Amino acid sequence: MDGALFTNMLFATVVAGTPLIIVALGLLVSERAGVLNLGAEGMMAMGAVAAFAVTHATGSPWLGVLAGLGAGMAMALVFGFLTLTLQANQVASGLALAIFGVGLSAFIGKPFESVALPTVPAIRIPFIADIPLIGEALYNQQALVYFSWALFWAVLWFLARSRAGLVLRAVGESPAAAHAIGYPVVLIRYLAVLFGGAMAGVGGAFLSVYYTPMWMEGMVAGRGWIALALVVFATWRPLRVLVGAYLFGGVMITQLFIQGSGLQIDFPSQFLSSLPYWATIVVLVVISRNPNLIRLNSPASLGRSYRPDA
Amino acid sequence: MLRLEARAEPSRLMSWCSPLLAAVLTLLAGMIIFWLLGKDPLQGLRYFLIHPVKDLYGVSELLLKATPLMLCAIGLAVGFRANVWNIGAEGQFMLGAVGATGVALYFAESDSALILPAMVVAGAAAGAAWAAIPALLKTRFNANEILVSLMLVYVAQLSVSWLVFGPWRDPMGFGFPQTAMFHDAALLPAVLEGTRLHLGFGFALAALAAGYVFINRSYTGFKMRVAGEAAEAARYAGFSARRVIWIGLLTGGAAAGVAGMAEVAGPMGQLTDKISFGYGFAAIIVAFVGRLSAPGIFLASLLMALLFIGGEQVQQYMNLPSSISMVFQGLLLFFLLGSDVFIHYRLRFGRAGA
Numbered sequence: 001m002d003g004a005l006f007t008n009m010l011f012a013t014v015v016a017g018t019p020l021i022i023v024a025l026g027l028l029v030s031e032r033a034g035v036l037n038l039g040a041e042g043m044m045a046m047g048a049v050a051a052f053a054v055t056h057a058t059g060s061p062w063l064g065v066l067a068g069l070g071a072g073m074a075m076a077l078v079f080g081f082l083t084l085t086l087q088a089n090q091v092a093s094g095l096a097l098a099i100f101g102v103g104l105s106a107f108i109g110k111p112f113e114s115v116a117l118p119t120v121p122a123i124r125i126p127f128i129a130d131i132p133l134i135g136e137a138l139y140n141q142q143a144l145v146y147f148s149w150a151l152f153w154a155v156l157w158f159l160a161r162s163r164a165g166l167v168l169r170a171v172g173e174s175p176a177a178a179h180a181i182g183y184p185v186v187l188i189r190y191l192a193v194l195f196g197g198a199m200a201g202v203g204g205a206f207l208s209v210y211y212t213p214m215w216m217e218g219m220v221a222g223r224g225w226i227a228l229a230l231v232v233f234a235t236w237r238p239l240r241v242l243v244g245a246y247l248f249g250g251v252m253i254t255q256l257f258i259q260g261s262g263l264q265i266d267f268p269s270q271f272l273s274s275l276p277y278w279a280t281i282v283v284l285v286v287i288s289r290n291p292n293l294i295r296l297n298s299p300a301s302l303g304r305s306y307r308p309d310a
Numbered sequence: 311m312l313r314l315e316a317r318a319e320p321s322r323l324m325s326w327c328s329p330l331l332a333a334v335l336t337l338l339a340g341m342i343i344f345w346l347l348g349k350d351p352l353q354g355l356r357y358f359l360i361h362p363v364k365d366l367y368g369v370s371e372l373l374l375k376a377t378p379l380m381l382c383a384i385g386l387a388v389g390f391r392a393n394v395w396n397i398g399a400e401g402q403f404m405l406g407a408v409g410a411t412g413v414a415l416y417f418a419e420s421d422s423a424l425i426l427p428a429m430v431v432a433g434a435a436a437g438a439a440w441a442a443i444p445a446l447l448k449t450r451f452n453a454n455e456i457l458v459s460l461m462l463v464y465v466a467q468l469s470v471s472w473l474v475f476g477p478w479r480d481p482m483g484f485g486f487p488q489t490a491m492f493h494d495a496a497l498l499p500a501v502l503e504g505t506r507l508h509l510g511f512g513f514a515l516a517a518l519a520a521g522y523v524f525i526n527r528s529y530t531g532f533k534m535r536v537a538g539e540a541a542e543a544a545r546y547a548g549f550s551a552r553r554v555i556w557i558g559l560l561t562g563g564a565a566a567g568v569a570g571m572a573e574v575a576g577p578m579g580q581l582t583d584k585i586s587f588g589y590g591f592a593a594i595i596v597a598f599v600g601r602l603s604a605p606g607i608f609l610a611s612l613l614m615a616l617l618f619i620g621g622e623q624v625q626q627y628m629n630l631p632s633s634i635s636m637v638f639q640g641l642l643l644f645f646l647l648g649s650d651v652f653i654h655y656r657l658r659f660g661r662a663g664a
Contacts, residue, residue: 038456078644087654088647091395091456092598096647099591100640106633217633222464229457270472277461281447288452 003133009253010137014145015211017249019044019203021148023227024234024241025155026199031231032159033192034172034301037079038094040200041224042101047072047204049105052112052215055208061120065144065205072201073194075101080193084186087305098224106217117213144206151199156238168192172299175306185306200224222277229280233287235297244283251279314655324653329599329606332645333613339641349628357627358620358638370505374577375615378403378569378586380514380607382593384521385565387602389558391525392534393541396559398444398459399566400590401466402437406567407574408470409436411489411581414496414574415478421495429496429571430513437567438560440466445559449552455559463590471583478581488582498575510572514611517565522604524561534558566590587618588636595643614639 023040030037037043050071055064079097082088122140129139158165168188170178175185207223208215226248234240255272288294337355344354362368382399389396396402409432417425440462447453471487480490498508524531537544537554545551569589574581596614600606621635 082644082647086648086651088650092643093647095397095594096640096643099595100637100644103633103636103640107631107637110631110633222461225457225460229454229461232454232457268472268476270468270475274465274468277464280461281443281453281458284453284457285447285451288454291452294452 007133007137009250009257010134011141012253012256013246013249014137014141015249016252017245017247018142018145018148019206019211019223020227020230020245020248021242022144022151022206023200023203023224024230024245025148025151025238026196026203027227028231028234028236028238028241029155029159029168029199030189030192030196031302032172032236032299033168033189034175034299034304034306035083035189035193035196036090036094036303037076037097037193037196038091038228039075039079039097039101039224040196040227041220041222042098042105043072043075043197043200044101044204044207044220044224045105046075046101047201048208048220049109049112049204049215050201051205052117052208052213053108055117056112056115061117061209064209065202068201068205068209069198070201072197072199072204074197076193076197076200079197080190083305084189084193087307090303090305102218102220109215109217112215113217115214117209119213120210142206142210144202144210147202152238152242159238169299172301175301179306179308185308189306200227203227226276226280229284232294232298233283235287235293236299237297247283248276248279252276313658314651315658316655317653320653321656325601325650328649328653329601329610329646331649332599332642335645335649336638336642339645340638343634343637347630349630354624354628357623359616361623362616362619366502367505370502370507372612372615372619373511374505374507375618376611377511377514377576378573378589379593379596379611379614381510381517381569381572382562382566382590383596383600383607383611384517384604385562386593386597387600387604387607388521388525388531388534388561390538390597391602392538392554392558394555394558394562395456396441396444396459396562397456397594398441398461398463398466398590399562399593400586400588401459401463402440402563402566403570403573403586403590404463404466404470405440406433406437406570407581407585408473408570409433409567410571411473411478411492411574414492415489417496418490418493421493423495425495426498426575429575430568433567433571434564435567437565437570438563440567441559441563445556448555448559455555459559470581470585474581474583480580486582489580491580492575496575497579498572506577508572508576510569510576513568513572517568518604518608521607525602525604530557566593592618592639595639598643599646613642617642 023044027040047068051064051068054067055061075097079093082093083090123143125139129135167183171185171188179185204220207219230241230244233244255275259269259272341351341355344351363372382403386396386399410429413429413432443462444455444458447458448455474487474489478489480488498510500508501511533549534554537549573585592614596607596610600610617635617638621632624630624634625632
């Protein structure tokens with residue numbers, strides 16, 4: 001492999017991994033608070049369409065990303081109301097959110113299907129972008145790529161070092177104990193869910209404003225579900241989310257490069273396109289094989305409703 | 311102040327009223343959406359509720375749409391009752407269509423009466439085989455069946471696409487991604503003269519009856535219910551958790567596979583890359599709205615079929631995207647989940663203890 005190809009592939013891998021990092025870190029925070037939101041796919045789709053519409057209308061990708069963030073949060077608020085206030089089943093509510101979000105985004109996005117956005121120029125960081133091989137790939141990227149790294153450090157610090165993060169983890173491990181000490185369990189879970197929704201919205205915005213930049217029904221293409229799988233793969237730890245997301249980005253990009261390389265291999269493109277989904281399954285199997293690994297690392301109250309006065 | 315007070319025991323009445331409440335709330339929300347879009351709300355409702363069923367042909371189309379929903383949902387309900395979350399019925403539906411198409415194309419020269427039964431078996435087997443992957447990975451490696459079954463939906467869609475663009479593409483089809491039309495021996499006969507309603511509807515009714523007996527009258531069905539409602543009790547009683555997972559997923563896969571077969575051998579008459587309109591996902595909603603019971607699923611399927619057809623109608627007559635029916639489907643499930651709070655809680659005014 002020559003240097004230019006390596007740089008290209010690294011660049012593309014980082015880009016493909018970025019939405020997964022942003023979404024999975026958001027989901028990780030809400031799961032550490034004990035809330036399993038399976039609606040990531042729907043929140044991403046809504047974030048993507050809202051960001052696209054606003055960017056198209058205002059010409060500002062920043063406002064677009066903000067709109068995506070808001071749309072994701074609005075979706076998460078619905079989920080929070082159902083599961084936290086009304087005590088609805090988290091699995092069923094998450095599925096509802098996924099179906100609803102995909103449907104609503106298709107409905108809203110219909111008029112935008114033939115519209116393209118201008119490509120947003122990358123931000124080049126002086127000097128370090130000149131490093132051979134990796135400089136162009138890592139430091140001449142979109143703003144949201146840098147954001148994903150900042151988010152990683154922030155979540156890492158928040159969960160491991162901050163007092164608020166400790167409280168959040170306590171809520172996820174034992175809501176009853178956290179409540180007994182006097183922490184507002186439901187409020188904390190709301191905040192965690194909203195953060196997850198906001199990040200899913202930003203991840204969706206990245207897809208429609210920067211990555212493709214266009215809107216198409218079903219363009220999220222399972223990334224929300226892959227992000228959910230990533231959190232399990234990462235055993236609820238931020239660093240492993242980062243590694244896992246780039247691993248997946250690598251799988252997605254490798255199959256695209258093979259398809260686009262014009263190599264005359266006798267292998268249907270559809271099978272190459274299904275590689276990321278198979279990879280998700282393989283990764284889940286590998287990590288879940290050891291039941292103790294999951295049991296010891298998953299937040300103890302994950303997926304269970306908690307009602308303080310019951 | 312309004313507050314929720316826990317009921318001593320779940321209300322049976324509310325558990326059946328909740329879907330009705332959800333349906334009414336969905337209608338109200340639908341009218342608001344039409345109004346927000348600057349359309350006449352009553353006109354919109356007419357297209358959704360009355361227009362589709364104004365004559366016998368309309369009713370037959372409704373039953374036709376409800377057929378795959380009934381089949382997929384009753385299969386899912388068996389698993390959902392046991393907390394086996396198969397959400398990949400969409401993919402199992404597609405595999406069932408592929409299995410049946412394989413038989414139809416392979417025996418394209420034959421007029422044997424055995425072709426249709428063979429297609430049903432192939433469809434059920436292919437759907438079940440697709441569902442066996444999450445079952446195997448769950449029982450053997452503890453891998454989450456929600457995520458695995460969902461990932462396989464995308465793989466199934468890509469596989470169908472490969473088949474109809476590649477080896478199975480109709481050479482006379484002007485390059486469209488579709489197989490040749492099936493010959494008569496591979497098509498399900500109509501059950502109502504002059505309509506498209508076919509024998510698949512009979513399969514759906516039979517599946518509902520079988521599902522009712524299995525869930526409510528069989529010992530295995532009882533074990534599955536115990537496993538879902540009280541996993542600890544099921545373990546104490548010695549019920550095999552692995553068996554529950556296998557039965558839950560295979561039943562769902564086989565039923566969805568038959569639904570896929572009925573679609574290609576019924577209204578479609580061929581395999582195309584747009585074989586499903588989200589029936590497998592809609593069936594999840596149907597199963598919940600139908601309270602995971604056969605009679606409930608029958609009614610919920612009709613309601614959901616109405617939403618599907620209504621979506622096509624407003625696209626045609628009111629110039630709105632047909633995806634509006636997906637919005638309504640999602641709303642229906644939201645409202646159901648919200649209304650379900652009244653099964654376990656009652657609404658009280660005033661402060662606690664007052």
